[in-house]
Amino acid sequence: MTLTRLVFAWLPVAVWFLVAPPIGYPADPVADRRYFVWAYTRRAVTGRLLEAGVLTLIGSLWFDSLGSGGWWLLFLLTGLLAAYPARWNEPKANRDLVVGLMDTARYVVAGAILAVPVATDPRILVDASSRDDAAVFQVAPDRAIVATVDFFTPLVDDPYDFGRIAATNAFSDVYAMGGTPLLALNLVGWPREGLPFELLGEVLRGGAEVAGAAGAFVLGGHSVDDPEPKYGMVAIGDVHPDRIVRNSGARPGDVLVLTKPLGTGVLTTALKRDLLTEADLAPAVAAMTTLNAGAARAMLAMGQSVHAATDVTGFGLLGHLRTLLEASGVAAELAAAAVPLLPHARQAAERGAIPGGTTRNVAGVADAVTYADGVDGTTRVLLADAQTSGGLLIAVAPERADALVAALGREGTLAAAVIGRVVAGAPGRIAVR
Secondary structure, three states, X not given: OOHHHHHHHHHHHHHHHXXXXXXXXXXXXXXXXXXXXXXXXXXXXXXXXXXXXXXXXXXXXXXXXXXXXXXXXXXXXXXXXXXXXXXXXOOHXXXXXXXXXXXXXXXXXXXXXXXXXXXXXXXXXXXXXXXXXXXXXXXXXXXXXXXXXXXXXXXXXXXXXXXXXXHHHHHHHHHHOOOEEEEEEEEEEEOOOOOOHHHHHHHHHHHHHHHHHOXXXXXXXXXXXXXXXXXXXXXXXXXXXXXXXXXXXXXXOOEEEEOOXXXXXXXXXXXXXXXXXXXXXXXXXHHHOOOOHHHHHHHHHOHHHEEEEEEOXXXXXXXXXXXXXXXXXOEEEEOHHHOOEOOOHHHHHHOOOOOHHHHHHHHHOOOOEXXXXXXXXXXXXXXXOOOOOOXXXXXXXXXXXXXXXXXXXXXOOOOOEEEEEEEOOOOOOEEEO
């Protein structure tokens, strides 16, 4: 949320409050007609402009943090709180229910204005307002730049594998948008007095190898002295403006397809707690270092039949699905038994190897997800498990679902699982059965 975006969002709300001032009655309590209080004194105008500013700030914080779901309830409550208490010291006629509701409607309309995405520049095709996987900026009629960034602390002991995992994870957002990777910049935090630079060299070697496999070039980066090692990348790609795959286009009836199994969060935690061996973790490392390039090619081959997509990473399957559904204004039904899991993932979760991020994810979706009685606690945890370098979650038209699964099979993706469907309903709601 920038000052420029706030100003552009505030202007239409301010105009609305100026042309639709509060509704009231003349001071004479026997008057029997309603009318707008067309007061344009300096005090009245300043008050309405400030009111518009406060609403804009509240609305922007809501949309940036929680998405567009439920905005009408926020502004309805705001309107009721603002419209009614102020009327109790006025003539009795001003406390009329209809008058108060009409005044409250001003706030709901203001919320509707704020719910419309604000474009500060027509070249900005995707920004943070929809909580999509990457930013997209148009540079030519047939070309747009896809930009994203990600970094984290080591998940595994091997520095080379750590570099590969971090780079694969960074490029995943480019693939999720339908883009092709072009270049990357390294981001490094390293304890210069605590760890040898030879280990950092291995991390960078792993990242460079993955970038090469993606067809991208590592052209530089930035490093800082940090007591805890961190590594990631700024990943840049390109995409045709007409072929961007957003997270906001899912439609009722769409089939949900997942391209990698879940479980990296609980498995890497189990390794840290000595509940697994390196050999047990090998399938998870292989999954985390597999680029989503093949999944993206299969997805793009479906053309306009793919309505939305995202990659499954830190917020888990349920968290990322919820974001996609909220952005699209729809709900979903999920078949828990159809969701693929990595080897040993269930056992790791049952033994309590649950990372803090997964615990937060479970709590974070609690208000949006309902479970059938047969869905056990371990499954609920795994569906919210914080993933690293997870697969793509694709919403495809039902008549093309089989074709997508077949295309994913030809690309050799680690999974091509039909795990549910999009339905009409409250945006972001998920029913797991």
